[in-house]
Amino acid sequence: MSNNLMDKIVSLCKRRGFIFQSSEIYGGLGSVWDYGPLGVELKNNVKKAWWKSVVYQREDIVGLDAAILMHPKTWEASGHVSGFADLMVDCKKCKKRFKVEDLKDRKKCEECGGEFTEARPFNLMFETYHGPVKETAAVVYLRPETAQGIFVNFLNILNTSRKKLPFGVAQIGKVFRNEITPGNFTFRTREFEQMEIEYFVDPKEADKQYKFWVEERFDWYFKFGIKKTNL
Ligand SMILES: [Zn+2]
Known part of the structure; x- marks a missing residue:
């Protein structure tokens, strides 16, 4: 959007x-x-x-x-x-914090061009x-x-x-x-x-129950055009 x-x-x-x-x-x-x-x-x-x-x-x-x-x-x-937790880096210059997975190999801050700190987990x-x-x-x-x-x-x-x-x-x-x-x-x-x-569910019935929930209970959603791959 x-x-x-x-x-x-x-x-x-x-x-x-x-x-x-x-x-x-x-x-x-x-x-x-x-x-x-x-x-x-x-x-x-x-x-x-x-x-x-x-x-x-x-x-x-x-x-x-x-x-x-x-x-x-x-x-x-x-x-x-x-x-x-997400792995995070901070920009050493402008202090902005970024998710490592969002950086896509970028090595410098997109806001100010500053260096990043080491990545560390942020809970x-x-x-x-x-x-x-x-x-x-x-x-x-x-x-x-x-x-x-x-x-x-x-x-x-x-x-x-x-x-x-x-x-x-x-x-x-x-x-x-x-x-x-x-x-x-x-x-x-x-x-x-x-x-x-x-x-x-009983673990012995897990596969059966899973099939029931995905294939039958969700029929209702599929009628509204929601695809199984989105569930
Ligand atoms: Zn910066």
């Missing part, structure tokens, strides 16, 4: 009360957006329609609303602490402190995905919902990613909402 068209969409969304930039009167906070009076209704309608189709209209999926803050071990076990999880003491032991993360809240509650749900495999858990919630190169309006932001299902 051209920048010009995107600018028009952003300004239309603002004029009509759908989406405003966060903290706009203070100059705005980058890549964070507020949903206005019409935007919040639109978003709630989408969430309600999704919840109805995946939770209320199915026997095999239940809902969950897990907390944003989780035990830090969650993110060590999931690999996010060590792996949820995308927002950190904060749990409790009143600011110390390393108290570091927790704002979740970068909702899935982990589902995984850590798997046994609780299995023991209390009378579901047997295969079954799924659906969740809608805020997630946070400290994107280095955000942009393109609401398509890549630092705070956003996910709607997610984790579907649990």
Whole structure:
């Protein structure tokens, strides 16, 4: 999408009360957006329609609303602490930060021609402190995905919902990613909402279930012209 068209969409969304930039009167906070009076209704309608189709209209999926803050071990076990990172370089002159994968072998800063620092990983999880003491032991993360809240509650749900495999858990919630190169309006932001299902199956049935989900459940999408290769 051209920048010009995107600018028009952003300004239309603002004029009509759908989406405003966060903290706009203070100059705005980058890549964070507020949903206005019409935007919040639109978003709630989408969430309600999704919840109805995946939770209320199915026997095999239940809902969950897990907390944003989780035990830090969650993110060590999931690999996010060590792996949820992009390799970054800084320009030594203008201090701008770039993703290595975006450089495509460029050796100098495209803004000012400056030299780059060594590449190093930059973790995308927002950190904060749990409790009143600011110390390393108290570091927790704002979740970068909702899935982990589902995984850590798997046994609780299995023991209390009378579901047997295969079954799924659906969740809608805020997630946070400290994107280095955000942009393109609401398509890549630092705070956003996910709607997610984790579907649990007996490993012996994994292939069968996968085939079922890809080839039958998604028929509906294909009717709207979405190609299988895009899923
Ligand atoms: Zn530079």
